[in-house]
Amino acid sequence: MTTRWFGDRVPRNEDQRLLTGQGRFVDDISPSNALHAAVLRSPVGHARLLRIDTAAARALPGVEAVWTAEDLGDALRPSPLVVPHDSLTHGRTQYPLATDSVEYVGQPIAFVVAADRYVAEDACDLIEVEYEALPAVVDLEAAVAPDAPLVHPDVPENVAAHLVQSVGNVEEAFRRADHVIEERLVLERGAGQPMECRAVTALFDPVEEVLTVYDTTQAPLSIRNGLAVLLGLSENQVRVVAPDVGGGFGVKIMMFYAEEVLVPLAAVRLGRPVKWTEDRREHLIASNHERGQIHWASLAATNEGVILGVSDRFLHDTGAYTPYGIIVPIITATQLPGPYRVPNYHSDATVVYTNKVPVTPYRGAGRPHACFVMERLMDRLADRLDIDRVEIRRRNFIQPHEFPWDVGLTFQDGRPTRYDSGNYPEGLDRLLEALDYEGFRREQAEARLAGRRLGIGIAAYVEGTGIGPYEGAHVRIDGTAKRVVVSTCVGTQGQGHETAFAQIVADELGVEPSEVRITTGDSRAMNWGSGTYASRSAVVTGNAIGAAARVVRQKAQSVASGLFEASPDDIELEWGRVGVKGSPQHSLSLWDVAVVANPIRYAYGDQASEAMQLMKTRDGAALESGEAPGLEAREYFAPDRATWASGAHGAIVEVDADTGSPVILRYVAVHDCGRVINPTIVEGQIHGGVAQGIGGSFYERLVFDEEAQPLSSTFMDYLIPTSMEVPDIETVHVETPSTLNPLGIKGAGEAGVIPVAAVMASALEDALSEYDVRVNQMPLSPSDIRDLIRLGTDVIGSQPG
Amino acid sequence: MKPAPFTYYDPHTLDEALGLLAVHGDAAKILAGGQSLVPLLNMRLAAPDVIVDINRLPDLDFVTTDNGLRVGALARQAMVERDAAVRDVAPLVTEAIAWVGHRQIRNRGTLVGSLAHADPAAEMPLVFLALDGELHLRRTSGSRRVSAGDFFVHIMTTALDPEEIATEASLPPVPPGSGSAFLEVARRHGDFAVAAIAVVVTIEAGRIRRARVALGGVGPTPLRATRAEERLVDEEPTNELFVEAALAASHDCEPVTDIHGTAEYRRELVRTMVYRGLGRAVVRARTGAAG
Numbered sequence A: 001m002t003t004r005w006f007g008d009r010v011p012r013n014e015d016q017r018l019l020t021g022q023g024r025f026v027d028d029i030s031p032s033n034a035l036h037a038a039v040l041r042s043p044v045g046h047a048r049l050l051r052i053d054t055a056a057a058r059a060l061p062g063v064e065a066v067w068t069a070e071d072l073g074d075a076l077r078p079s080p081l082v083v084p085h086d087s088l089t090h091g092r093t094q095y096p097l098a099t100d101s102v103e104y105v106g107q108p109i110a111f112v113v114a115a116d117r118y119v120a121e122d123a124c125d126l127i128e129v130e131y132e133a134l135p136a137v138v139d140l141e142a143a144v145a146p147d148a149p150l151v152h153p154d155v156p157e158n159v160a161a162h163l164v165q166s167v168g169n170v171e172e173a174f175r176r177a178d179h180v181i182e183e184r185l186v187l188e189r190g191a192g193q194p195m196e197c198r199a200v201t202a203l204f205d206p207v208e209e210v211l212t213v214y215d216t217t218q219a220p221l222s223i224r225n226g227l228a229v230l231l232g233l234s235e236n237q238v239r240v241v242a243p244d245v246g247g248g249f250g251v252k253i254m255m256f257y258a259e260e261v262l263v264p265l266a267a268v269r270l271g272r273p274v275k276w277t278e279d280r281r282e283h284l285i286a287s288n289h290e291r292g293q294i295h296w297a298s299l300a301a302t303n304e305g306v307i308l309g310v311s312d313r314f315l316h317d318t319g320a321y322t323p324y325g326i327i328v329p330i331i332t333a334t335q336l337p338g339p340y341r342v343p344n345y346h347s348d349a350t351v352v353y354t355n356k357v358p359v360t361p362y363r364g365a366g367r368p369h370a371c372f373v374m375e376r377l378m379d380r381l382a383d384r385l386d387i388d389r390v391e392i393r394r395r396n397f398i399q400p401h402e403f404p405w406d407v408g409l410t411f412q413d414g415r416p417t418r419y420d421s422g423n424y425p426e427g428l429d430r431l432l433e434a435l436d437y438e439g440f441r442r443e444q445a446e447a448r449l450a451g452r453r454l455g456i457g458i459a460a461y462v463e464g465t466g467i468g469p470y471e472g473a474h475v476r477i478d479g480t481a482k483r484v485v486v487s488t489c490v491g492t493q494g495q496g497h498e499t500a501f502a503q504i505v506a507d508e509l510g511v512e513p514s515e516v517r518i519t520t521g522d523s524r525a526m527n528w529g530s531g532t533y534a535s536r537s538a539v540v541t542g543n544a545i546g547a548a549a550r551v552v553r554q555k556a557q558s559v560a561s562g563l564f565e566a567s568p569d570d571i572e573l574e575w576g577r578v579g580v581k582g583s584p585q586h587s588l589s590l591w592d593v594a595v596v597a598n599p600i601r602y603a604y605g606d607q608a609s610e611a612m613q614l615m616k617t618r619d620g621a622a623l624e625s626g627e628a629p630g631l632e633a634r635e636y637f638a639p640d641r642a643t644w645a646s647g648a649h650g651a652i653v654e655v656d657a658d659t660g661s662p663v664i665l666r667y668v669a670v671h672d673c674g675r676v677i678n679p680t681i682v683e684g685q686i687h688g689g690v691a692q693g694i695g696g697s698f699y700e701r702l703v704f705d706e707e708a709q710p711l712s713s714t715f716m717d718y719l720i721p722t723s724m725e726v727p728d729i730e731t732v733h734v735e736t737p738s739t740l741n742p743l744g745i746k747g748a749g750e751a752g753v754i755p756v757a758a759v760m761a762s763a764l765e766d767a768l769s770e771y772d773v774r775v776n777q778m779p780l781s782p783s784d785i786r787d788l789i790r791l792g793t794d795v796i797g798s799q800p801g
Numbered sequence B: 001m002k003p004a005p006f007t008y009y010d011p012h013t014l015d016e017a018l019g020l021l022a023v024h025g026d027a028a029k030i031l032a033g034g035q036s037l038v039p040l041l042n043m044r045l046a047a048p049d050v051i052v053d054i055n056r057l058p059d060l061d062f063v064t065t066d067n068g069l070r071v072g073a074l075a076r077q078a079m080v081e082r083d084a085a086v087r088d089v090a091p092l093v094t095e096a097i098a099w100v101g102h103r104q105i106r107n108r109g110t111l112v113g114s115l116a117h118a119d120p121a122a123e124m125p126l127v128f129l130a131l132d133g134e135l136h137l138r139r140t141s142g143s144r145r146v147s148a149g150d151f152f153v154h155i156m157t158t159a160l161d162p163e164e165i166a167t168e169a170s171l172p173p174v175p176p177g178s179g180s181a182f183l184e185v186a187r188r189h190g191d192f193a194v195a196a197i198a199v200v201v202t203i204e205a206g207r208i209r210r211a212r213v214a215l216g217g218v219g220p221t222p223l224r225a226t227r228a229e230e231r232l233v234d235e236e237p238t239n240e241l242f243v244e245a246a247l248a249a250s251h252d253c254e255p256v257t258d259i260h261g262t263a264e265y266r267r268e269l270v271r272t273m274v275y276r277g278l279g280r281a282v283v284r285a286r287t288g289a290a291g
């Protein structure tokens, strides 16, 4: 195969559409007679529901339906626990509408369908609910205290799961250690904020008996399968389409969000299209959150700074439910050793219920936490031994010749944590080179003389990506349209699948990426698969597409070999033509070959008819047994286990010690996702991830008061970084191909966010070294940074004068 | 996030508008740039029965600079920001207004609306307090002028009566030999201030003859740091003086803790920023540089 397109900065096929406002998002789909839905959400964090009176709401003109739990009939079922785990002894999932209690602010209580959204919201205001307040569980440590109130009365100590994993003998390692570092480290609650909020629009066609659901989900097939069961329809009767989706980041994958059940149910019951579009306030208070963890971590090392062991106990805030099992804490636990040789490791995770929105994976999904913990420990070890923070990492990296490297744990997919390939020392070298680490130290000293405080921070990480079970793809050459048509079920939320996938196909079939049309996220276009999550689509779907395109190429070769009476091995596909190697007069366009491959007796259109002339009439049946018409194939790819991407990031940060304000002067991301399909797309993924990491370092914090009221329920209080807060991000690519898939690729979607908090913590400490600032918590506001400075100095010393 | 039902009026004359307000009283809300009111409506934090949209009123979109500064109720913040003459007569306004939200917001939001909204962390109330501004209020039965000092009553509460429209805000000319500075710390570009300060000093014969130190985001309204002002007046501008005045200013406020910063932090910011601001303002006063 030639790789003309793979690795190239091909402009994105989707950009013309998206950048000129021609994208079609769920809210753009407005059936003419649609009804509009709104959800009444709990205004209290924890309460029994004593009485719900919907009479006034029902009586409001324009209101078509007002439902509470008891109106849902067979659809009143808790959502499935999609990833069960032995350690999850007390898993709980929620009903679409609260039954007799509410466990978090934002939990759906009633569902209104009305002529428009205004009336629907007016009706919500008219629903009377009587609550009997219950004590709220907010603070993670308080939640597991002996006499803590309970989120679920039948879950003792608010513990959903207790997960322990071990490698080697940690106790022995700590006994042997010259040095032991111990830290309490905290990452606070944050959440993905896609530009487009969630939305569901559903239409039921009573004649065909087909329910069509447009949904911002990342996994349309899962929703399709689930809805079919829930509504008693066959899978063929439900079509779920995720059209253009403006960002997902994990928050758009659930089975189910309440509205994903209620809107389709309403469309079926009311016989009219129903539409619901989440507003930002709903997104902030009621769509899933992430990040909150508290770690007590310790590291044992020799005098030379060699790690002997790591032991980590942590609490993971799962909110009020566990709809996604314990994926996030599993990832934290298993990724914590990172790129280092950690011969002895013990992880003890307690998954804790609180009266907050459920926690499910959000970009990074437990990894930023793991990286923050490990990298903080590494920095502390370096400081303790007075070894440079760079050198301490070099001494502990897994070396390139040591792959595959067995960490000895069980990853989120139930498979062993075994790194397939990587080159961590090179990644770090490239980072230092880009940052001019040595030069910076001089610059830092000069700046200090001028009264400025600059600091440098670095962090390294690994990321298990591209997990199974499998994905599939269908590739067909549409000769008449002169196009390669590809379908896969994974959803796309802006990752550039329409281009990256097209590049893979273009190389196999010798066409241009712009001639390849990719359909994602339509359950009718591809019946089998899982979804977009865990940095897996390029790896798993990409390889399925590659495999299908390869089969199509072989078919084209076989058809052409018949036409030109040459061996299939001598047929090549290039520049849109299929022909005999070295004999250009014996060639046809790929499109014509596709027409010829369909042995019917006529073809419509000039070119096609011409091509038909070339068809040899053969004796006997038009198709032999096992032969199929046309040039098409459906193939699947099921990886053995995760493939491990890696990287090292660094930043130079200036801090105004008097105001506590940090300014990021430079940010460099060295990234290794195996073979890069399209560097521009990978850079875009990294930039977005880094921006979210900057949010998680300095801006984004979901705060709750002691009654579990969210205090950051608008963008005035939940601060996402804007283009003004995000510096230019410099990217460096290192490529160590994966050994686990034919294309050699690893996932890139989540990587950008993983090390950012660790980098920023390290840089802040470096900039503020004279105050002996210790960063053990993220995010930090300038006010928090001033608190840290004050701890390390007397206030007057740092103030003017 | 859809507003509760309301009746919408878009009067074409001031009398008509004032008449509507006279009838509806506090059941009505005036809509100017909408950049504060519309979010409140959408979140149903405000649910007035009546909206009186003043955007069709004639002759209120003026900015004049012949004798101090006069800004009409429909002059957008962006209009004030871009007006070069404003920079000459009231450089503090130009310096501070760029801190109001983002360009898109300033294109619609009005300066007078910002004063009327009276967010304690907003920039314009602070600046109008520092520069001895006045609001011109009209009602069916007459008009009155209220000084900025009397106008801001409490958090988002002003001296405006429900039947009044603020038709204009004005600033007197700044005495010669003056210099000013505006400083702010916000969480992000375009956010309301965690704390902000405005200082104006007038220097004659090497001494500070007049000083204004105003603080934002550290009390229920923008505040004058009167002790800091008193400390400055009739003194020679020295570093030690600025340190003392800054310290005094940090005691002249009543900050509270919220999720964006502690009370202690805000007090520190006041001190740091007043100190830095005084240095800047004095240089500007001496050199006659803008500000």
Ligand SMILES: Cc1cc2nc3c(=O)[nH]c(=O)nc-3n(C[C@H](O)[C@H](O)[C@H](O)COP(=O)(O)OP(=O)(O)OC[C@H]3O[C@@H](n4cnc5c(N)ncnc54)[C@H](O)[C@@H]3O)c2cc1C
Binding pocket: B029, B030, B031, B032, B033, B034, B035, B036, B037, B038, B039, B073, B099, B100, B101, B102, B105, B108, B109, B110, B111, B112, B113, B114, B115, B116, B117, B119, B121, B122, B123, B124, B160, B164, B165, B166, B167, B190, B191, B192, B193
């Ligand atoms: C994202 C965002 C960021 C922002 N950031 C800032 C910021 O950093 N600093 C800042 O100061 N502001 C900020 N704002 C608010 C903005 O400056 C508003 O425009 C301003 O506060 C109000 O002006 P307006 O013309 O939009 O008034 P409106 O929103 O129309 O009205 C606001 C209030 O004032 C009353 N009102 C308006 N005009 C009059 C009048 N002539 N007479 C009597 N009452 C009147 C209204 O009845 C209403 O109660 C921000 C807004 C947004 C959306």
